[in-house]
Structure formats: structure tokens, C-alpha cells
Amino acid sequence: MIKYRNILVVIDPTMPEQPALLRAVELARLEDVTRIKVFLAIYDFSYEITSILSNxxxxxxxxxxVTHRLGWLSGMxxxxxxEGLDIEPKVIWHSRPFECILQEVKEHGHDLVITSAHHHSLLKSFIFTPSDWHLLRKCPCPVLVTKHHGWPAGGNILAAINISDEPEQMSLNERIIHxxxxxxxLAKANLHLVNAFPAPIVNIALELPGFSPELYSDAMQQHHKTEMEEYARKFDIPAECIHxxxxxxxxVLPELAHSLDAELTILGSVGRTGWSAAFIGNTAERVVDSIQGDLLVVKAYE
Known part of the structure; x- marks a missing residue:
């Protein structure tokens, strides 16, 4: 199944290694037809304010x-x-990296952006810059945030969906699973689906006469189980891989990803503002900080 034909790899010159490039090459070798563009946006404000130089x-x-950095990328x-891979470098001068990345995606039809997570050696966690969050919120194609590890055959991939009757969310669920x-x-991995549903609110349990948290939880569990089983049948996913x-x-996601030793966790984003922005800014931030595997953020079709 051919999917990713035109990958944009975001290079970070401050990192000694480039996991994003290695992951793109790995995917290209698996698909055998993928084009890769290695992209670097650079900017130095001192060049803009030097008064002794003419324009x-x-x-x-x-x-x-730019030419120096282009030579560096070309050597990389x-x-x-x-070995025959279709890969090219591109360097531009731009003060807002995420804006030029988004423009590059739209102008050249990239179907996947790969970027590297920034590791904090002291805290043993991963740090996202403001540009990273802008990219996750606004990029029209999926964004893969990769870390320093492999994708061994026979590993596990975890996809998180949200059970809802809203058409936009249902469409997003199907895109996430796809x-x-x-x-x-491609990776010859096992696919797992997870759905997390909220526990009953304590105040409601106390204020509503006859309200049973246990019955509510059982009813919610059954409802979500029925919906998840339908997705499993539709996409041919084994029942034992439904959570x-x-x-x-x-x-839920970090705990399950850890127990499965998942190489990749996939999340969805409905839109660019409101609930989606809060989701990407809060839930995903905690997930990224807790999960050692890669993270793929998928947007709803627009």
C-alpha cells in the first residue's frame, strides 16, 4: 500500500543527529517510491540590524x-x-520557521512532515518549541514527531480515537485509523486502537438522587465497546487489539503506550482553534512528555 510519496523533513541544525531524516529514509526504503525534501529555515537577526552594511x-x-548551509545539507x-533515494535539500532565510514550513507543504503538496523531538537531557523528557506547536495545530498534512529509536518489525502502533456522533469527529477517526x-x-507492526472515556463527575453523583456511578460507568463502557467493535470490523482489526x-x-495513552511498548502513538486534531487547539496544547503536550515512542498528529479533512 503506497501512501507517503512526498515527505518534508524539518532539519534542526542545533541537533547533533537528525532522527527525522533517518525516519524519512526508513519510510522511503519501505515504500521504494517516496520523494524526500530536506528543509531548513535559517535566520540571524544581526544581519538585519547591521547599519554599516548596505542592503x-x-x-x-x-x-x-544559505549557500553554506545548503552545502552542509547536501553532504548529509x-x-x-x-543508494538511489529521491532526496533533495532546500534552505531558505525566514524568521518564522513554521510559517515557511506550512507554505512549503501547501505549495508542493507534501503528504507528511517529519520533525525531531527536542530531548531535555536533565529532565529526561521532550521539549516542544512554540514553532512545534504551531506546526502541529496548523499543518494540513500529518506531522510525525520522531525520537531516537527504531521501528522493529512486529512492534506495536497505538491509534487513539474519540467515540462521537459528530460527523467531523467520525471522519477524523476513520482518517486516524487509515x-x-x-x-x-509498511512497518509490519501490530495496530492497536484505544478509546478513553471520562469517569462520572463526582458532583453529579452527589447531587442527582438515584444516580449510580457504577451503572453509568458500565453503560458508558458498553456504548464505547459497541462503537469500537464496529470500527474493528470495518477496518479488520483483531478484537484483542481494541482497548x-x-x-x-x-x-490513559501514556500508560497503554508504555504497556504495549508502542513505537508510534497516533492522535487526531479536529481544527485549528477552540477545542482542537486546547487538545493539542494540553493533552498532546502531556502525552509527548510521557511517551518514549514517536507521535503522529492527524488533522480532519478540510
């Missing part, structure tokens, strides 16, 4: 920096080009 001299200096990808199926087949867990997503 032409400043532009010449900027182009010199040369071994992959030698992306997960593609990657699990319905009571709790908040930011608690």
Missing part, C-alpha cells in the same frame, strides 16, 4: 549563509542519494 551587502551575506544526504493501517502495514479505558486521554 545589497546584507543580502549577499544572507545568501552566503549524499550517501542516501548514492493512517495507522498504512504505517502498520476501551475509563480515564482522561493524557493519563
Amino acid at each position: 545589497e551587502e546584507r543580502e549577499e551575506m544572507r545568501q552566503g549563509v 544526504i549524499k550517501p542516501y542519494q548514492a 493512517e495507522a493501517k498504512v504505517i502498520s502495514q 476501551i479505558v475509563e480515564g482522561m486521554p493524557e493519563d
Whole structure:
């Protein structure tokens, strides 16, 4: 199943290694037809405020920096080009990296963006910059945040869906599962689906006469089980790979991903503002900080 034909890899020159590039190469080898663009946005404010230089001299200096970095990227990808991979470098001068990344995706039809998570060596966690969050919230194609580990055959992929009657959410669920199926087949991995549903609110349990938290929880469990089984049948996913867990997503997902030793966790984003922005800014932030595997964020179709 061919899926990712045009990957954009975001390079971070401050990192000694580039996990995003390694992951893109891995996918290209699996699909055998993928084009890869290695992309770097650079900017140095000192070149903009130097008063002793003319505009032409400043532009010449900027182009010199771009040319130097382009040579650096070209050397980095040369071994992959030698083995026949379709891979090219691109460097631009831009003060807001996420904006030029989004523009690049829209203008050149990239179907996957891969970026590297920033590891905090002291806290043993991963740090996202404001540009990272803007990219996750606004990128029209899936964004894969990768870390320093492999995707061994026979591993596990965890896709999180939200049971809802809203058409937009149902469409997003199907897109999440579709992306997960593609990657699990490419990586020869086992696909697991998870749905987290909230526990009854304590205040409601106290204020409503005759309200039974146990019956409520059982009813919710059964409802979500029925819906998840329908997704499993539709997408041919084994029943033992379906997980319905009571709790908040930011608690459930890291725990299940850890127990499965999942190489990849897939989340969805409905839109760019409101609930989706809060979801990406809160739930995913905790998930990224807690999960050692990769993270794929998928948007609803627009």
C-alpha cells in the first residue's frame, strides 16, 4: 500500500543527529517510491540590524549563509542519494520557521512532515518549541514527531480515537485509523486502537438522587465497546487489539503506550482553534512528555 510519496523533513541544525531524516529514509526504503525534501529555515537577526552594511551587502551575506548551509545539507544526504533515494535539500532565510514550513507543504503538496523531538537531557523528557506547536495545530498534512529509536518489525502502533456522533469527529477517526493501517502495514507492526472515556463527575453523583456511578460507568463502557467493535470490523482489526479505558486521554495513552511498548502513538486534531487547539496544547503536550515512542498528529479533512 503506497501512501507517503512526498515527505518534508524539518532539519534542526542545533541537533547533533537528525532522527527525522533517518525516519524519512526508513519510510522511503519501505515504500521504494517516496520523494524526500530536506528543509531548513535559517535566520540571524544581526544581519538585519547591521547599519554599516548596505542592503545589497546584507543580502549577499544572507545568501552566503544559505549557500553554506545548503552545502552542509547536501553532504548529509549524499550517501542516501548514492543508494538511489529521491532526496533533495532546500534552505531558505525566514524568521518564522513554521510559517515557511506550512507554505512549503501547501505549495508542493507534501503528504507528511517529519520533525525531531527536542530531548531535555536533565529532565529526561521532550521539549516542544512554540514553532512545534504551531506546526502541529496548523499543518494540513500529518506531522510525525520522531525520537531516537527504531521501528522493529512486529512492534506495536497505538491509534487513539474519540467515540462521537459528530460527523467531523467520525471522519477524523476513520482518517486516524487509515493512517495507522498504512504505517502498520509498511512497518509490519501490530495496530492497536484505544478509546478513553471520562469517569462520572463526582458532583453529579452527589447531587442527582438515584444516580449510580457504577451503572453509568458500565453503560458508558458498553456504548464505547459497541462503537469500537464496529470500527474493528470495518477496518479488520483483531478484537484483542481494541482497548476501551475509563480515564482522561493524557493519563490513559501514556500508560497503554508504555504497556504495549508502542513505537508510534497516533492522535487526531479536529481544527485549528477552540477545542482542537486546547487538545493539542494540553493533552498532546502531556502525552509527548510521557511517551518514549514517536507521535503522529492527524488533522480532519478540510
